[in-house]
Amino acid sequence: MRKLTYCDALREAMVQEMERDKSVFVYGIGVPDHKAIFGTTAGIQERFGAQRCFDTPLAEDTMSGFGLGAALNGLRPINIHIRVDFLLLAMNQIANMISCCRYSSRGMLKAPMVIRAVIGRGWGQGFQHSKSMHSVFAHIPGLKVVLPTTPRDAKGLLTAAIRDDNPVLMIEHRWLYWQEGEVPQAPFVEPLGKSNVIRNGKDITIVALSWMNVEALKAAEILQRRGISVEIVDPRTISPLDDEPIVRSVKKTGRCIIADYDWIHSGFSAEIATKIYEKCLGKLKQPIERIGFAPTPCPTVRHLENEFYPNAINIIRMVEKMLHLSPTDLSGEEFYSHEKRFKGPF
């Protein structure tokens, strides 16, 4: 099958949906500029005109409300934020207006709106360009929250989000934009609210979110050589959450690590852990372990930033601890480094 990057998959989903349905439009700060949100909106204004693809004033809250208004009068807005951190300026509209629109009109109004936001990382993004915050959004009833990992999911889930009659927040990790994978050319929908087992195994389950799937796959590959069989489940949609594949996996393996791309305290990993304790307690051979950001803001300087983020090595060491294994010799292993891919600044 044809291969596409995550970035091009996002773009293709938007282009195909804009072709299919003329009520779809895309807007946000910098959307039609030459950088085109890292390429995901490249050529869209040229193709569909300035009424369906436009830049905006720096007014995140107002432009989110604007999207809600357009949505409840029958359009399908896609509002893009180049950083999740900027989306916090829109929190009033998201938590007080957009998420409540359907409830507060008892279904007489609907808000078929997509909000895309990018998680930044690396090259000194620092504490205001690096957050994910997905658990905060998933906490609010009335929103769907999606974090695609693969290019296929990027296209299929974004297509589903655009066609969904609810507000959907899509959080995309910047580094995933370069990932290549098989993506069908024709439009297709990957249903929202379905977790996905991305690797089968029998010894331990890793529930990984967004970029952490890349780290978990690398860890699994190394552990496989020692005969450790890791199963990886990607929830993809964290609200509504499909916990069934997670529960099934943990019942099988009896062990679970939750690798979240966020802070641990009061985070999404706590929600997953609770679900597992509620549904698999007797099947667990060990307590659940959680991996996430250091409990600090994200620093700028490289060696501290490296310490801040969880990675494949953390996962390997955690698996070894849980399985009472001696540490794997990781010298000579090649881990993902954005140094090779990514040279800042933007």
Add this chain to the structure above:
Amino acid sequence: MRKDLSIELYRKMYLIRSCEENIRKVYCEDEMKTPMHMSMGAEAINAGVCQALNKDDQVFGTYRSHALYLAKTGNIYNFFAEMYGKNTALLKGKGGSMHLCDPQKGFMGTSAIVASSISVAVGAAFANKVKGNGKVVAVFFGDGATDEGTFWESINVAALMKIPVIFICEDNGLAVHTSAKQRKGYKDITKVIGKFNCSVFKDDTTKVEQIYDLAAKAIKSARSTNVPCFIQLKYYRYLEHVGINEDFDSGYRSRNEFADWYKKDPIILQRARLKTIGVSEKAIQEAEKEIDRKIVVVMKKVKYEPFAQVQELYEEVLE
């Protein structure tokens, strides 16, 4: 016919006033369990502007939207059903006084977060413009909302994108209990907004027909040019910020101030005007009685209607 218009405007205002007077009568029964932000004093603005809108034009309001709701929809049944929180209300009581919503009648909703429906109105108007359906959107807010960043951002966006929104500032000079003097770093908002590509109108009248004429002019201009309009209209909030009582002894304003405004109470003025254009006292009284009777009948009926099933809590979160 201008005379019919004069009568209709009076009927609209009288309906609003009478609905709220009836709320004041029964609120102590504690059966309307919803915080009342009363419109009393503002009737001319809501009646005048809504009269100038087409039926399928759309409005957005605030937590203080009794007058706007009744002026736009005339739906007293739903109004009281929602106040009592009954199953027969459109929102089955899940909205209450602060969150009325009746989109089929063009009443798109309100927000109890100051200024939060303004940008939504701009987006709704954008969609109407894209669809070319000819509908305009009017968004009502108090002068407190003009302190908020999103108000200015919304003016900017509407001006920039040529979106025909009517911004209506119902200026009572107060944000809860804080006077404009304590909040504004400028003298005249209309002069500031006049610097945007936005038409500006203002009037401190309480004469409903004068407001109607002004609104009709503004709406016509927005509809034909796509240039948004800002209209500043003054009124006096007769009652406390939230609740059904007067609060002239609380220190932040005086009864004398109210007395001066009450001399130009919009309903008293329009009633007097009807007489000058040949409507008899008897005809006016009949019209008033008919409205009062309707309200009492609706309230009695609604009061004894059932509440929604508890399952209703979970309805319409997501599709």
